[in-house]
Amino acid sequence: MKVMISAFVAALVIASLSPIVLNQFGWSSAEQARSESVRLD
Amino acid sequence: MNKNLFGAAALVLATLLFSLAWAQEAPPADRTATGGAQTLEDIMRRQEQLKVDESFRSENLGNPANAAPITDQLGTRGGVSDADAWRSIRYNKIDPTVQSPGPANTVMIQDEGVAWYKLREGPVITYGGSALLGIIVLLVIFYFVRGRIMIDGGPAGTTIERFKAIERFGHWLLAGSFIALGLTGLITLMGRSFLIPVIGADAFAPLAAGSKWLHNNIAWAFMLGLVMTFVMWVAHNIPNKLDWQWIKAGGGIFTKGHPSAKKFNAGQKIIFWTVMILGVSVSLSGLSLLFPFQMPMFADTFGVINSVLGTSLPTDLAPHEEMQYANIWHSIVAFVMMVAIIAHIYIGSVGMEGAFDAMGNGQVDLEWARQHHDLWVAEVEAKQDKGGSS
Numbered sequence: 001m002k003v004m005i006s007a008f009v010a011a012l013v014i015a016s017l018s019p020i021v022l023n024q025f026g027w028s029s030a031e032q033a034r035s036e037s038v039r040l041d
Numbered sequence: 042m043n044k045n046l047f048g049a050a051a052l053v054l055a056t057l058l059f060s061l062a063w064a065q066e067a068p069p070a071d072r073t074a075t076g077g078a079q080t081l082e083d084i085m086r087r088q089e090q091l092k093v094d095e096s097f098r099s100e101n102l103g104n105p106a107n108a109a110p111i112t113d114q115l116g117t118r119g120g121v122s123d124a125d126a127w128r129s130i131r132y133n134k135i136d137p138t139v140q141s142p143g144p145a146n147t148v149m150i151q152d153e154g155v156a157w158y159k160l161r162e163g164p165v166i167t168y169g170g171s172a173l174l175g176i177i178v179l180l181v182i183f184y185f186v187r188g189r190i191m192i193d194g195g196p197a198g199t200t201i202e203r204f205k206a207i208e209r210f211g212h213w214l215l216a217g218s219f220i221a222l223g224l225t226g227l228i229t230l231m232g233r234s235f236l237i238p239v240i241g242a243d244a245f246a247p248l249a250a251g252s253k254w255l256h257n258n259i260a261w262a263f264m265l266g267l268v269m270t271f272v273m274w275v276a277h278n279i280p281n282k283l284d285w286q287w288i289k290a291g292g293g294i295f296t297k298g299h300p301s302a303k304k305f306n307a308g309q310k311i312i313f314w315t316v317m318i319l320g321v322s323v324s325l326s327g328l329s330l331l332f333p334f335q336m337p338m339f340a341d342t343f344g345v346i347n348s349v350l351g352t353s354l355p356t357d358l359a360p361h362e363e364m365q366y367a368n369i370w371h372s373i374v375a376f377v378m379m380v381a382i383i384a385h386i387y388i389g390s391v392g393m394e395g396a397f398d399a400m401g402n403g404q405v406d407l408e409w410a411r412q413h414h415d416l417w418v419a420e421v422e423a424k425q426d427k428g429g430s431s
Contacts, residue, residue, distance in 0.1 A: 001401060001402065003206050003209040003210050003213065003403075004209065004213045004217075004400070004401070006210065007209075007210045007211075007212075007213030007214040007216075007217055008213065008217040010210075010214055010262065011214055011217045011218045011221070011259055011262035011266075012259070014258075014259070014261050014262040014265065015255060015258035015259040015261070015262060016258070018258045018261045019258060027332070
């Protein structure tokens with residue numbers, strides 16, 4: 001049962017770290033939804 | 042290899058199931074009475090929700106080569122009338138300049154989204170939800186008809202190691218993340234229909250936001266678990282003649298004897314390959330949804346299917362449409378996986394005495410192992426004897 005609990009905890013740790021890692025690689029859902037090059041002409 | 046083509050190749054096999062249903066063509070229509078414009082038959086077919094060949098207007102977008110002199114009517118528009126321009130917008134045949142650039146921002150009208158919404162809110166929820174309830178009802182009936190599968194003659198009292206810690210870790214990483222993905226996916230898909238009427242929109246909002254966060258992020262644990270279990274168990278899951286014997290005997294479920302099996306029997310191999318093939322498919326469509334507009338796969342997939350089967354699935358898909366196909370496919374595959382896994386959970390827990398121990402602490406009763414995996418026990422004992430005598 002210890003292995004099962006540790007695997008569940010590992011899944012949650014991976015879930016918590018994944019947004020940070022994705023940001024490190026330059027991808028985030030917040031960045032994806034906005035653009036710096038908005039033209040107002 | 043081009044990643045889109047790779048994704049297409051991976052999805053094509055499973056997508057073949059649906060290709061015939063999507064390949065229905067609208068009959069050619071005689072539009073001479075309206076000078077090529079819409080006819081009463083078109084309107085009637087549309088009202089009856091039948092497919093209408095829209096090419097008579099989607100391809101009637103004007104021709105700059107026929108531009109009249111600028112002194113004449115329409116001359117400054119280069120042979121394209123207002124109606125032609127609006128048809129171009131309607132059928133996404135323009136290349137507009139937009140203030141906020143992005144892969145999907147140049148699409149002004151995307152009416153395939155209506156079909157996606159209706160499919161998602163209708164058949165996907167109805168048939169998917171029914172399948173989940175159906176398998177649960179079937180298992181309850183099975184339990185009362187067959188009862189729990191017990192160890193013949195009772196447990197031996199001595200145990201044998203069935204799975205090492207790393208194997209159980211990989212299994213539970215996959216299983217735990219899959220259960221979380223299944224529950225949060227169902228909340229996302231069905232919450233609007235079933236939860237908001239019960240708990241209200243205010244209570245549903247944080248639940249939906251939390252579900253989205255967990256679903257998007259725990260998907261990486263699922264993919265890691267999928268890779269781990271594949272690497273550890275693929276060699277034991279290659280089909281062989283023994284599996285056919287096991288299937289012919291019905292796995293021994295309704296008979297007194299137990300068909301021979303090695304580490305994994307045919308039933309377990311079916312679950313393994315179901316999880317692996319559908320797991321890869323659901324991961325690919327999930328990645329496509331996780332990185333919107335970055336991994337379009339369905340246009341390429343449909344292209345491959347068309348070239349193989351001669352069908353005419355759409356290959357000119359708007360960015361939104363790619364996401365809509367990914368969403369529907371993701372849901373369908375997930376429902377099939379959930380049905381299979383619910384059955385797997387049943388037989389691995391309440392359905393069979395001694396089965397849970399294999400993934401619980403890794404040690405199973407020797408008599409259980411001899412009855413369900415006799416050849417594997419013989420292999421393990423032969424190795425132990427060899428190790429002990431050397």
